[in-house]
Amino acid sequence: xxxxxxxxxxxxxxxxxxxxxxxxxxxxxxxxxxxxxxxxxxxxxxxxxxxxxxxxxxxxxxxxxxxxxxxxxxx
Amino acid sequence: xxxxxxxxxxxxxxxxxxxxxxxxxxxxxxxxxxxxxxxxxxxxxxxxxxxxxxxxxxxxxxxxxxxxxxxxxxxxxxxxxxxxxxxxxxxxxxxxxxxxxxxxxxxxxxxxxxxxxxxxxxxxxxxxxxxxxxxxxxxxxxxxxxxxxxxxxxxxxxxxxxxxxxxxxxxxxxxxxxxxxxxxxxxxxxxxxxxxxxxxxxxxxxxxxxxxxxxxxxxxxxxxxxxxxxxxxxxxxxxxxxxxxxxxxxxxxxxxxxxxxxxxxxxxxxxxxxxxxxxxxxxxxxxxxxxxxxxxxxxxxxxxxxxxxxxxxxxxxxxxxxxxxxxxxxxxxxxxxxxxxxxxxxxxxxxxxxxxxxxxxxxxxxxxxxxxxxxxxxxxxxxxxxxxxxxxxxxxxxxxxxxxxxxxxxxxxxxxxxxxxxxxxxxxxxxxxxxxxxxxxxxxxxxxxxxxxxxxxxxxxxxxxxxxxxxxxxxxxxxxxxxxxxxxxxxxxxxxxxxxxxxxxxxxxxxxxxxxxxxxxxxxxxxxxxxxxxxxxxxxxxxxxxxxxxxxxxxxxxxxxxxxxxxxxxxxxxxxxxxxxxxxxxxxxxxxxxxxxxxxxxxxxxxxxxxxxxxxxxxxxxxxxxxxxxxxxxxxxxxxxxxxxxxxxxxxxxxxxxxxxxxxxxxxxxxxxxxxxxxxxxxxxxxxxxxxxxxxxxxxx
Numbered sequence: 001x002x003x004x005x006x007x008x009x010x011x012x013x014x015x016x017x018x019x020x021x022x023x024x025x026x027x028x029x030x031x032x033x034x035x036x037x038x039x040x041x042x043x044x045x046x047x048x049x050x051x052x053x054x055x056x057x058x059x060x061x062x063x064x065x066x067x068x069x070x071x072x073x074x075x
Numbered sequence: 076x077x078x079x080x081x082x083x084x085x086x087x088x089x090x091x092x093x094x095x096x097x098x099x100x101x102x103x104x105x106x107x108x109x110x111x112x113x114x115x116x117x118x119x120x121x122x123x124x125x126x127x128x129x130x131x132x133x134x135x136x137x138x139x140x141x142x143x144x145x146x147x148x149x150x151x152x153x154x155x156x157x158x159x160x161x162x163x164x165x166x167x168x169x170x171x172x173x174x175x176x177x178x179x180x181x182x183x184x185x186x187x188x189x190x191x192x193x194x195x196x197x198x199x200x201x202x203x204x205x206x207x208x209x210x211x212x213x214x215x216x217x218x219x220x221x222x223x224x225x226x227x228x229x230x231x232x233x234x235x236x237x238x239x240x241x242x243x244x245x246x247x248x249x250x251x252x253x254x255x256x257x258x259x260x261x262x263x264x265x266x267x268x269x270x271x272x273x274x275x276x277x278x279x280x281x282x283x284x285x286x287x288x289x290x291x292x293x294x295x296x297x298x299x300x301x302x303x304x305x306x307x308x309x310x311x312x313x314x315x316x317x318x319x320x321x322x323x324x325x326x327x328x329x330x331x332x333x334x335x336x337x338x339x340x341x342x343x344x345x346x347x348x349x350x351x352x353x354x355x356x357x358x359x360x361x362x363x364x365x366x367x368x369x370x371x372x373x374x375x376x377x378x379x380x381x382x383x384x385x386x387x388x389x390x391x392x393x394x395x396x397x398x399x400x401x402x403x404x405x406x407x408x409x410x411x412x413x414x415x416x417x418x419x420x421x422x423x424x425x426x427x428x429x430x431x432x433x434x435x436x437x438x439x440x441x442x443x444x445x446x447x448x449x450x451x452x453x454x455x456x457x458x459x460x461x462x463x464x465x466x467x468x469x470x471x472x473x474x475x476x477x478x479x480x481x482x483x484x485x486x487x488x489x490x491x492x493x494x495x496x497x498x499x500x501x502x503x504x505x506x507x508x509x510x511x512x513x514x515x516x517x518x519x520x521x522x523x524x525x526x527x528x529x530x531x532x533x534x535x536x537x538x539x540x541x542x543x544x545x546x547x548x549x550x551x552x553x554x555x556x557x558x559x560x561x562x563x564x565x566x567x568x569x570x571x572x573x574x575x576x577x578x579x580x581x582x583x584x585x586x587x588x589x590x591x592x593x594x595x596x597x598x599x600x601x602x603x604x605x606x607x608x609x610x611x612x613x614x615x616x617x618x619x620x621x622x623x624x625x626x627x628x629x630x631x632x633x634x635x636x637x638x639x640x641x642x643x644x645x646x647x648x649x650x651x652x653x654x655x656x657x658x659x660x661x662x663x664x665x666x667x668x669x670x671x672x673x674x675x676x677x678x679x680x681x682x683x684x685x686x687x688x689x690x691x692x693x694x695x696x697x698x699x700x701x702x703x704x705x706x707x708x709x710x711x712x713x714x715x716x717x718x719x720x721x722x723x724x725x726x727x728x729x730x731x732x733x734x735x736x737x738x739x740x741x742x743x744x745x746x747x748x749x750x751x752x753x754x755x756x757x758x759x760x761x762x763x764x765x766x767x768x769x770x771x772x773x774x775x776x
Binding site: 021023024025026027028029030031033034035036041042044045046048049051055056057058059060061062064065 | 139174177180312313320324342346447451559560561562564565
C-alpha cells in the first residue's frame with residue numbers, strides 16, 4: 001500500500017488506514033484520519049517534513065509519521 | 076451594579092480568539108496565572124446591556140478536549156468543574172471561516188458537555204475574497220446552536236454576539252454528536268454505574284490523566300465496571316474523533332461552499348518563497364539579523380537614557396534627603412536595584428514585538444517547518460527555534476515556550492539547553508568586562524575588537540546550546556515517540572492591537588516577576604555591605620586613622636575616607652563572606668569582591684554589575700563610574716591590575732556557561748515537574764563554567 005510519503009506534489013489521495021498505536025491522537029484531531037482527503041502542497045528538501053493539506057487543514061508532519069499513514073491515490 | 080454572568084472563550088490556536096477577546100473587553104482586562112501553574116489567565120469584563128455585565132475568560136487555545144499539555148488541561152479542568160468560580164454560564168467557541176471544519180471538532184465536543192454554547196465564526200470579512208459562502212441558518216439547525224459571524228479586524232458582528240450572550244438561557248443544550256455510539260455496551264454500563272453523572276463528562280474523565288473533584292479516574296474504572304486498557308481507550312478516542320469528523324464533513328457539505336480557484340493565491344506564492352530550500356533560509360537569517368540588530372543596537376539608546384536617569388535620581392536623593400541609613404538604603408540599594416530592572420525593558424519589548432509579529436503573520440510556523448530537519452539532528456524539534464530565539468532575551472519565557480513541543484524528549488532537551496543562549500541579563504556583565512579588557516581598536520581598521528568579542532560570545536552561547544543538546548540526546552535514554560505536527564496557518568497582516576497587548580503584557584510580567592528578586596537582592600546586599608560584626612567594622616575609622624598616623628603616611632582627607640571605606644567593606648558581613656570563598660575563585664583570577672558578585676549572581680546574573688556598584692559605592696562620596704573603579708582594582712595576590720585580559724576572559728566564559736538564575740531554575744522545576752533537571756542544570760553548567768574559566772585563566776595568564 002502506498003503511504004503519504006509516496007505522494008507527489010499536487011497529488012490527491014484518500015487516507016485508508018492508520019495504525020492506532022503509532023499515530024498520536026493530535027493528528028486525528030487535525031483531521032488526518034481514515035476517510036479524509038490528503039494532498040501534498042509543496043515539495044520540500046528530502047520530503048521531510050511534508051507540507052500537507054488534509055481535509056482543508058494545512059499542516060506539516062515528519063517523514064517517519066507519513067510512512068505510517070496508508071492511502072489510496074485519487075489523481 | 077447589575078448582574079454578572081461568566082463567559083468562557085474557547086477555540087483552536089490561530090483563530091483570532093484573542094482578537095475577539097480584545098474587542099469584547101477593550102482595556103478592561105487583566106492577565107495573571109492560574110493558581111500554582113504558569114499558564115496565562117486572561118480575563119476581562121464586557122458590558123452587555125444596562126443591567127448585565129459579562130466576566131469573560133480567554134481560555135488557552137486547544138484543538139480538542141483531549142488535553143496533552145498543561146495549557147489544554149486548564150480548559151478541560153474548568154469546563155468539568157461546576158463548582159469553579161469561573162465555571163461558564165455560556166461558552167463562546169471561536170472559530171475562523173477558513174478552518175471551520177477543523178474548528179468544529181472542538182465545538183461538537185463542547186456541545187456534548189450540555190453547557191449553553193455559541194459558535195462565533197471569525198474572519199467573516201475574508202469570505203468573499205476566498206470564495207466561501209455559508210448557509211448560516213441551516214448550520215445553526217444542524218449544530219443546534221446560534222452563530223455569530225464576526226470580524227475582529229473590522230469590528231463587525233459583535234453586537235449580535237453580545238445579544239446572543241445576553242440571551243444565553245434560550246440556547247439549546249442538546250449534544251449534536253452522540254459519542255456513546257462508538258462503544259454502546261461500554262457507555263451503557265458506564266451510565267448504569269453512575270446514573271447521576273453526565274455521560275460525556277464521565278468519558279472525558281476516564282480518558283484524561285486528571286481527576287475532577289469527586290470523580291476519580293481509577294475509581295470510575297474500578298466501580299463494578301470492566302476496566303479498559305490504555306490502548307483500548309486510545310482506540311476509542313480515535314473512533315470518537317472519526318465519528319465527529321464524519322458528522323462535521325456531512326454538515327458542511329450541505330451548508331458551506333468553497334470556490335477552490337479563489338482560495339489559493341497568497342499562501343501558495345508566499346510559501347514558495349518563504350520555505351524555499353535556499354531563499355527560505357536566507358530570509359530567515361535576514362529576519363534574525365534584524366531582530367538582533369533591534370535588540371542590541373536600537374535599544375541601546377533608550378537603555379543609555381534609563382541608565383543616566385537612575386544615576387542622577389540616586390544622586391538627587393542623596394543630596395536632598397537628610398543623610399542617614401534610610402537615605403543610603405534608598406540611594407544605594409533600592410534606586411540602583413530598580414534601575415537594574417528597568418534597563419531591560421527596551422530589549423524585552425523589542426524581542427516580544429518581533430516574536431508577536433512573526434506569530435501573528437503566520438511566519439513562525441514556516442520557521443518551525445524550515446528548521447525541523449536541522450534541529451532534529453541535535454535531538455531538538457523545529458519548534459525549539461522559538462525558545463532558542465526567546466532565550467536571547469530571557470530564559471523564563473523561553474522555557475515556557477517549549478510547551479508546544481509534542482515529544483517529551485525533544486521538549487526536555489530544549490528546556491535543558493535554553494539557558495546557554497545569551498540572555499539579556501548576561502549583556503551588562505559582558506559589556507562592562509569587554510570595555511575593561513578588550514582594546515577599543517579595529518582589526519584591519521574595520522571590525523571593532525569589542526564588537527567581535529560580543530558577537531563571539533553570542534555565537535558561543537548558541538553553539539554550546541546546540542552542542543549540549545547533541546550530547547543530551549546521546550545520553551538520555553527515553554522511550555518517547557518523536558512525532559511532530561505543526562499547523563501551517565494562513566498568512567495575515569498583524570493586528571496592531573494584539574501586538575501591542577502582547578508586548579505590554581509580556582514586558583510587564585518580566586518586570587514584576589524578575590524585578591521582585593532583583594530588588595530584594597539589592598536590598599539584602601546593601602544591608603550586608605553596610606553592616607558588620609565586631610570592632611573591625613564598627614571602629615574602622617579609628618583603626619585606619621591610627622594605622623595611617625603610625626606609618627607616617629601623608630594622605631588627603633579624601634584618600635583617608637576611601638581607605639576607611641574599603642577597610643569597612645572588608646570587615647562587613649559581605650566582606651567576611653567574600654573572603655571565605657576567595658580560595659575558590661583565586662585560581663580563576665578573581666578577588667573576593669568579584670566572588671561576592673558571582674555568588675549574588677546566582678540569584679540573577681544582572682545583579683553582577685549592581686553588586687559591584689553597591690560594593691564600590693557604599694561609602695564613596697564622589698560620583699565615579701563603576702568602570703573606572705574596576706579598572707583601579709588591584710589583584711590581591713598577583714599584584715597588578717585585577718582585570719587583565721586573562722581574568723577578564725575567564726570571567727566572560729564563567730558567565731557564558733554558569734547557571735546563575737533562580738527564576739529559571741524555578742521555572743524548569745515547574746515545567747518538568749521535578750527538581751532533578753533543574754539541579755542537573757545548576758551543577759552541570761556551573762561545573763562546566765568553573766572548569767572552562769580555570770583553564771582559560773591558567774593558560775592566558
